[in-house]
Amino acid sequence: MILRKIQGRKADMTTLSNTLTEAMAIAQRAGAANAGAEHLMMAALAMDDGTARQAFEAIDADPDGFAAAVEAALAAGLPDLEMPEPVEHEPVDGRSPVVVDLPLPTTRMTNVDATFESAIKATHYFHNLPEDGRRLCGAYFVAGIASIEHGVAARALSEMEIDAAGLISAAKSSAV
């Protein structure tokens, strides 16, 4: 449904495709069975446009601290549990790391969880395509993700003492 809406906007299609692909790759590197909103946030923060990072910085939050906050929030669910390290791709016998061919996003994505789905649906940009030629950028994803009340991403933002409303506001300002 979202893809149909933005199909006329070629640059946006590319941006969306790249971001979703990267989010899946991040989730895979983290050893997660499904991609969650937290992985989408990390993908948004890695985007070249820099607007996601700007949103964090605008409220004096450290964008580079988000990944660690996710890990902390996850482990905080059961503090006495000795959480194993994420299993990274590493070369085996000197061969280069396996490059995983991720499918291009279609209107139906597999291996994403409910927070990821909700975050995409909550990304305001897709519901109200700007008339003024504004393009999809990282900040839009930040606003969508920050609006998700529950789950690891939400708890990671709490962990960073980030006020979700403040981040959403900063993201809207960064999205130019």
Added chain:
Amino acid sequence: MVDNMASPKQPAFALPDPKDPAAALPAVVALRAAADRLENAAVRHAVEQGWTWTAIAQTLGVTRQAVHKRHRKRLGDIGGTSGTPKSSSKETR
């Protein structure tokens, strides 16, 4: 001194009360993440140690297709491509 034969097994850590979903559900998420990571690491070691995909799948209680889908590409071709044991005379590789 506690008689270990008589006392019930204590868990290494306490799980939250299910009557407190705000605590219990994040605990489930943490357990699943730990299980996922342990699985990823253990499957890698299994393959490196020569386990067949069938043996791995059976031990995990899932289908061979499921372990392939989840682990084969991730691990590259360090494992055997077939379910048959390496010592099988049918092995053509």
